Amino acid sequence: xxxxxxxxxxxxxxxxxxxxxxxxxxxxxxxxxxxxxxxxxxxxxxxxxxxxxxxxxxxxxxxxxxxxxxxxxxxxxxxxxxxxxxxxxxxxxxxxxxxxxxxxxxxxxxxxxxxxxxxxxxxxxxxxxxxxxxxxxxxxxxxxxxxxxxxxxxxxxxxxxxxxxxxxxxxxxxxxxxxxxxxxxxxxxxxxxxxxxxxxxxxxxxxxxxxxxxxxxxxxxxxxxxxxxxxxxxxxxxxxxxxxxxxxxxxxxxxxxxxxxxxxxxxxxxxxxxxxxxxxxxxxxxxxxxxxxxxxxxxxxxxxxxxxxxxxxxxxxxxxxxxxxxxxxxxxxxxxxxxxxxxxxxxxxxxxxxxxxxxxxxxxxxxxxxxxxxxxxxxxxxxxxxxxxxxxxxxxxxxxxxxxxxxxxxxxxxxxxxxxxxxxxxxxxxxxxxxxxxxxxxxxxxxxxxxxxxxxxxxxxxxxxxxxxxxxxxxxxxxxxxxxxxxx
Amino acid sequence: xxxxxxxxxxxxxxxxxxxxxxxxxxxxxxxxxxxxxxxxxxxxxxxxxxxxxxxxxxxxxxxxxxxxxxxxxxxxxxxxxxxxxxxxxxxxxxxxxxxxxxxxxxxxxxxxxxxx
Numbered sequence: 001x002x003x004x005x006x007x008x009x010x011x012x013x014x015x016x017x018x019x020x021x022x023x024x025x026x027x028x029x030x031x032x033x034x035x036x037x038x039x040x041x042x043x044x045x046x047x048x049x050x051x052x053x054x055x056x057x058x059x060x061x062x063x064x065x066x067x068x069x070x071x072x073x074x075x076x077x078x079x080x081x082x083x084x085x086x087x088x089x090x091x092x093x094x095x096x097x098x099x100x101x102x103x104x105x106x107x108x109x110x111x112x113x114x115x116x117x118x119x120x121x122x123x124x125x126x127x128x129x130x131x132x133x134x135x136x137x138x139x140x141x142x143x144x145x146x147x148x149x150x151x152x153x154x155x156x157x158x159x160x161x162x163x164x165x166x167x168x169x170x171x172x173x174x175x176x177x178x179x180x181x182x183x184x185x186x187x188x189x190x191x192x193x194x195x196x197x198x199x200x201x202x203x204x205x206x207x208x209x210x211x212x213x214x215x216x217x218x219x220x221x222x223x224x225x226x227x228x229x230x231x232x233x234x235x236x237x238x239x240x241x242x243x244x245x246x247x248x249x250x251x252x253x254x255x256x257x258x259x260x261x262x263x264x265x266x267x268x269x270x271x272x273x274x275x276x277x278x279x280x281x282x283x284x285x286x287x288x289x290x291x292x293x294x295x296x297x298x299x300x301x302x303x304x305x306x307x308x309x310x311x312x313x314x315x316x317x318x319x320x321x322x323x324x325x326x327x328x329x330x331x332x333x334x335x336x337x338x339x340x341x342x343x344x345x346x347x348x349x350x351x352x353x354x355x356x357x358x359x360x361x362x363x364x365x366x367x368x369x370x371x372x373x374x375x376x377x378x379x380x381x382x383x384x385x386x387x388x389x390x391x392x393x394x395x396x397x398x399x400x401x402x403x404x405x406x407x408x409x410x411x412x413x414x415x416x417x418x419x420x421x422x423x424x425x426x427x428x429x430x431x432x433x434x435x436x437x438x439x440x441x442x443x444x445x446x447x448x449x450x451x452x453x454x455x456x457x458x459x460x461x462x463x464x465x466x467x468x469x470x471x472x473x474x475x476x477x478x479x480x481x482x483x484x485x486x487x488x
Numbered sequence: 489x490x491x492x493x494x495x496x497x498x499x500x501x502x503x504x505x506x507x508x509x510x511x512x513x514x515x516x517x518x519x520x521x522x523x524x525x526x527x528x529x530x531x532x533x534x535x536x537x538x539x540x541x542x543x544x545x546x547x548x549x550x551x552x553x554x555x556x557x558x559x560x561x562x563x564x565x566x567x568x569x570x571x572x573x574x575x576x577x578x579x580x581x582x583x584x585x586x587x588x589x590x591x592x593x594x595x596x597x598x599x600x601x602x603x604x
Binding site: 072075089090094227255265474 | 517518521524525528529532535539543547564567568571572573575576577579580582583586587590591594595597598601
């Protein structure tokens with residue numbers, strides 16, 4: 001591939017992101033604008049923005065790579081990522097919007113009337129956010145290395161710089177426009193090349209090198225336990241992701257929060273058809289990519305390999321642009337939500353504090369990313385989902401639907417889930433992919449029930465501590481807003 | 489242009505709308521609220537359960553009918569089509585049904601709460 005192609009695509013996406021970010025700066029003036037775009041973002045904009053933010057390196061590169069490696073087993077990843085939004089809609093979307101809180105720690109504090117719960121939730125949210133930014137930066141490093149031949153750190157560092165500039169300049173309002181733009185960019189960047197490829201293959205009448213069922217690497221197929229555990233992580237992990245939740249506060253009311261989620265489901269369903277198509281085409285026509293250990297780069301390499309020439313270069317440029325849109329949008333979404341948490345809890349909630357916090361939340365994971373090696377992208381994001389599902393998810397679900405939750409129970413449950421799942425992740429990385437038993441590699445199936453169980457049992461044991469505000473808060477979470485009244 | 493110093497609200501507590509205040513305080517109001525929460529939870533669980541059943545049915549179907557997985561539909565193996573594309577319409581349909589019923593539950597609650 002022509003190295004200039006990758007660089008040009010990277011620069012164009014970064015400049016476009018910055019321009020839209022600065023355009024947004026002119027209309028964001030108050031702290032409310034900064035954090036949640038004053039809750040006046042329209043459902044289609046908001047849904048595109050949620051889609052843009054959610055579709056990360058794992059979705060853009062990792063899913064196709066994993067499908068290339070393990071075939072139909074990996075199809076559970078896109079299914080789980082989408083179905084996670086269904087769970088979010090069913091259990092969380094409207095009540096969370098009605099809570100009127102800005103961040104997850106705001107929500108737990110208001111619900112349980114406890115500063116201690118707030119602190120623990122803040123720590124968990126920051127850990128989740130950092131863990132989730134690292135694979136994005138790995139993806140950026142991989143993309144730069146494959147497409148330009150430059151050292152990988154150039155990619156990670158440039159993503160962090162662009163994100164810091166846009167977030168510091170405009171906050172959430174400009175982020176909403178940036179994210180919405182990036183969803184459509186990502187969709188185009190995957191859809192156009194794969195359609196070209198399919199037509200080219202049909203037109204030239206070339207036959208598949210290998211049928212889709214043939215396993216290119218001889219990797220063992222996942223058993224039912226792995227598939228179920230993965231689905232648990234993805235279904236319950238989505239509803240605890242900090243950058244996803246903060247988006248719901250930008251809806252004007254609970255009902256529009258639900259409508260937005262429905263649109264997001266549609267957008268995600270359309271999007272995931274394309275990584276699946278890349279995976280399938282890669283498996284049938286370029287199985288050697290899987291054997292060369294470059295499976296995650298299949299989306300980037302396929303246009304060049306199957307079409308070639310100038311057309312191939314142009315299509316590659318489009319894919320690289322889409323990939324950077326994915327890294328930028330997810331990272332900036334995470335940085336905004338982390339900065340919201342850090343600045344309110346540590347730095348007093350001013351706009352200057354928010355800017356400082358944004359820089360902190362982007363630079364720490366950069367250090368991690370530079371110090372560690374990239375695993376399979378979809379796999380490492382899957383582990384982050386498992387962690388979220390074992391910590392934030394139980395406190396949200398029980399907080400919204402169960403009056404008996406107490407602050408002690410919430411803390412005990414979050415700590416249990418965090419320690420079990422975090423322990424599994426650490427020992428998994430110490431033992432290496434080959435030495436990790438299957439139940440440690442996919443911990444969600446036991447850590448999520450454990451966190452729920454501890455939360456319920458400890459809450460039952462500390463019944464006296466059920467806050468007196470519970471009835472009032474529950475009413476607020478579940479009763480519809482008056483029509484035509486906006487809270488401002 | 490003048491610069492104004494702004495700070496974030498410290499806590500999430502914001503004044504609620506009048507009718508919601510009323511619902512919180514009276515005993516009958518709380519009864520309605522509890523019943524609304526129960527109805528909404530039941531609805532969410534039913535939709536989630538239905539969706540998960542369909543989700544489990546797909547791989548079971550592929551395992552139960554030999555040869556089905558490998559059947560080519562427009563050049564694509566059937567198992568790829570079913571898992572890679574067939575689940576999304578089910579997700580969308582579940583979501584759409586849920587939103588309609590949830591809005592209906594809320595409308596019913598609002599009628600009750602405002603009549604009393």
